[in-house]
């Protein structure tokens with residue numbers, strides 16, 4: 001039966017992680033996978049998380065099955081974070097929220113749900129996008145196509161191309177949008193451009209699926225979630241996948257959520273019942289630990305304040321690394337103007353380096369980025385940045 005199974009390709013990004021692990025170059029630097037490392041090069045364990053875990057250890061609880069849609073206090077914290085505590089959207093009961101296995105799990109439950117509701121819809125993702133968007137929606141049975149996004153010549157967003165693609169999309173088309181901190185390019189559209197997107201989505205009756213994987217890594221928690229308010233104001237149905245992998249540095253706990261904004265409370269109740277069918281037939285119910293930690297932090301005022309501070313520190317450090325990267329590249333002899341790096345936002349930078357240059361960086365210098373030219377700025381620190389810049393300068397010569 002399995003003799004005809006062909007070897008599937010590795011994940012292009014996670015595969016590089018394995019290659020990095022096996023590299024014996026003592027100066028190696030991993031800028032491939034989207035993970036935040038602190039100034040000492042370590043994966044942080046946030047203080048707010050440690051305090052929540054201590055509180056939980058002091059009052060240990062048995063681990064029964066959670067409800068299918070997860071911890072109620074978690075779901076309401078996600079709803080408040082994404083839509084605004086006390087907002088009409090939340091108070092009206094129009095949002096159905098479930099606890100998911102990371103942002104990926106939120107996208108997958110949402111994709112399975114949409115496949116039930118509108119099986120013939122097409123899915124549009126940005127060109128380029130996080131590779132898993134294409135893979136995940138294809139795996140859920142959809143035809144996935146691209147809308148123009150990155151303009152390499154202009155070094156920014158091809159907004160006209162994007163808007164035209166949306167204007168010509170069939171009603172019901174699912175449009176996957178990066179709510180902030182676009183992965184992989186680092187270029188977001190402006191608030192005015194979001195207004196244009198929202199207007200077209202409304203007029204064309206498209207179904208927006210917002211991927212909110214980096215809330216707090218761009219300009220702030222509220223700022224990065226501002227686009228949600230625009231979609232609420234437009235009053236159409238939409239979905240939001242939330243991830244706490246990065247914002248809580250809880251990658252391995254798989255904490256995320258899916259929220260579906262509906263026309264009424266009654267509709268949200270029915271939508272929730274179908275989301276639960278998707279979950280039950282897939283993994284039954286989510287795990288307890290990560291969700292409990294995040295719910296404790298978000299729902300306890302002093303821990304919440306600590307989290308916001310720790311997240312702000314991560315955001316600020318990334319910005320400092322962008323500024324330093326531009327200065328150090330210049331100091332290392334790079335002639336091109338690299339100041340576009342400080343116009344980008346979030347964890348990533350599309351560096352403009354070619355695949356050949358990225359391969360040379362990896363093979364000759366042990367500096368690992370993605371073949372597309374994407375580097376993870378959040379993995380730079382004051383100890384590795386000089387070496388990274390000198391290596392980039394060499395391959396650009």
Ligand code: PLP
Pocket residue numbers: 034101102103104105130178183211213243244245246251255256
């Ligand atoms: N969406 C985007 C754009 C991402 O970059 C990631 C990164 O991992 C995810 C979703 C998935 O998040 P999670 O690790 O929480 O599944």
Ligand code: TYF
Pocket residue numbers: 011013014032033034035130132183
């Ligand atoms: O883009 C990234 O690097 C992160 C991490 O299959 C990631 O989003 C990469 C690939 C993948 C899952 C997560």
